[in-house]
Amino acid sequence: MYRVMIVDDEPLIREGLRTIVEWEECGFQVAAVAVDGMDALSKIPQAKPDLMVIDVRMPGMTGLQLMQNVQEQYDPAPLFIVLSGHADFEYARQALSMRAEGYILKPVDEEELEDALRKVKLTLDKRRSEGSSPSGQAWSRERTVLSLLSVEGEEPPEEALGTIRLGGAPYSVLLIKLQNREEIDAATATSVKTRLSDAFDASGKGVVFSLESNLGLVLSADETDMPHVYREIRRACSESGLDFTAVAGDEADGLAGLSQSLRSAEEGLKNRFLLEGDRIYPAMEAAAPAERQSDAKVLGESESEKLLLALDLGNAEAAASWVRGTADAMRAARMGEPEVKSAFAQSFTAALAKLEQRRPELKERCRAFAAEVLKLYGEYRLSGLTEALTELVAKMADSFRGYGSDQQMQKMIELIRRNYADNLKLESLAEVFGYNSSYLGKLFRNYTGESFNAYLDKVRIEQAKELLEQGLKVYQVAERVGYSNVDYFHGKFRKYEGVSPSAYRKK
Known part of the structure; x- marks a missing residue:
């Protein structure tokens, strides 16, 4: 057949x-x-x-x-x-x-x-x-190497092994992922491969090959100058306007060990989104640890709330700090590219949706910015995504800053009145406003005559009265105004109104 x-x-x-x-x-x-x-x-x-x-x-x-x-x-x-x-x-x-x-x-x-x-x-x-x-087919150097890299590949004849013309062991397999924000066409990839072949195959310093969507290079102990190898790859890619990430697999004592070197390089390259591409990474350094922190711990509800508050206040520095801090936590947790992009997209779209709901005058701007966030899916490095998001939140903050009073305390009051149903804490607001929490609490008391918590309770109770008058059940009202515990809500309502929520509704 x-x-x-x-x-x-x-x-x-x-x-x-x-x-x-x-x-x-x-x-x-x-x-x-x-x-x-x-x-x-x-x-x-x-x-x-x-x-x-x-x-x-x-x-x-x-x-x-x-x-x-x-x-x-x-x-x-x-x-x-x-x-x-x-x-x-x-x-x-x-x-x-x-x-x-x-x-x-x-x-x-x-x-x-x-x-x-x-x-x-x-x-x-x-x-x-x-x-x-x-x-x-004739046993070219590339075909011979590809057979050695595959544990199921056809064993090359002895004369084919002689054509590889590499130096002595140990050997290592270096995998190269060509990268760009746009799709890379086949002609461009072939052009890069040709340049690499001119640099390594022609001189006998290495064997260049194509494997799935990656380019590869088999190097021997004679080619120990990894910075030189990196520069040659960078030159070949830059002439086509491309970026790349390169990972070197574990060393193999002989040609028979090339398949294991390839597997280790493949494992390291899976984490290319977290790598900078500024050098050739050893597989052990690039590979993720066995245990990773869950995504939920990186982006908890309180962390996402900080983004909303920073944007609501038009505080570019606080929003940028949130982006950088979150990116650092994602890198430490070794989150994968899909998880990182999905988590960022969800945080931004949720924050902008809440902002649009609470400040209808920002509707068009919020939706336009949400679309810009999704456009950033083309970023192929976490560092590039972080930089792009930092620039974007600065634009957002600048756009939102022109709304409302310029006075910090008035901004804080407006924020409380818009976000009273959320889990607002003085510590979170202090971080967004750039104050010590104790000092911010004193400023707020001087401006309003009340403590932050008392003011928040009064705003919630006022909203609760309106909802009770509309006929909502007590537990529904408690939840809508920010009290997760109904009994606690009862106590607060009686403290400020002198009657229970049920009695108030019957008036």
Whole structure:
């Protein structure tokens, strides 16, 4: 049986081709399916296809570009059958000029495809008789390394190992993740790989390879200058306007240990969101500890409340301090990228939603800023996200600051009247206002004639009276005005009104 890879970005087409066509009757078996050109390139070393059935139009890399890449990297290359939804002569001309075995229009006619497969089989039979089947592709340095990196890979012959031309052990595998705020197309990634090959393969200092969505580099003990390696990678990436994160796996005593070095590098690279990208990180340093602090402990209710208060007051410094402190706590907890972004997004959207509810005049601004927060999902480092959020909260604070009185105590009173139902504490407000809590309490008493807690209780009781007059039940009123304990609410209400809440409602 010859091996075939199906490459199409449409799931229904992929599944249809895989299951409907009588592959075995035509002498083939489906070895792999790929969703686009980059996915196909990463799977070829393991799938070893004799034939690739590819779609012309795919995101990132077209089918014709994929053909060109494969034909440049493999000798002999797999054969190709090209599928297209467009009866375009120019596509057909280019495909046939690149030695495609067939060009079939979508929707694919099964009989037409099976006829093409039988013709391809004759060509492959001839190749095999001449000893040049793609399944036995030439052992390039990259293919040899990829086989060593895979515990299930085909063992390379002795002469292939000799082509690696690396120095002595120990060896290490260095994984490189290309990064950008926008999607990186296949052509750009290939360009970076070519530059790295010029810097390392050509001089025998290392072997460059592609593996899934990463680039990699196998280094020997002779290449010990990691700052030099870092500079070469940075140069190759900067010429394409890209950033990167690189992690070096554990050292291997021999070529047989490269797969373990790769696994350790992969584990370290999982934490790339927390790394700065300013150097090559050893896998042990990059990897997360076994136990991590829960996300809930990092962003508790009291912490999120500080953001709301800072924005409500228009205090840019306090809001920025909240962002930086929260980011530091997330880094210490080794939270993953999805968790970090989700936690930040939830905190900001919740704070802005509350602010919009309590200050209707800020509705449009709050919604616009909420949209800006979500745009920051493209940040690929925690440090970059922190910087972007710090700049954004400064804009928010500046935008919100123009509303209300300029007097700090008046601002504090307005804040209490808007947020009385929350768990307000003098200590939290003092941090937002930039005062010592004891000093802020004295200022507040001088300004209002009452302590902070007494003033808050009176505001809550006034609101409670309005709700009781509307017919709400006592426990509902208690909850709405900020008292979680109904008995405590009873005591406070009687203290200020001289009667119980139930008696007041019956008046």
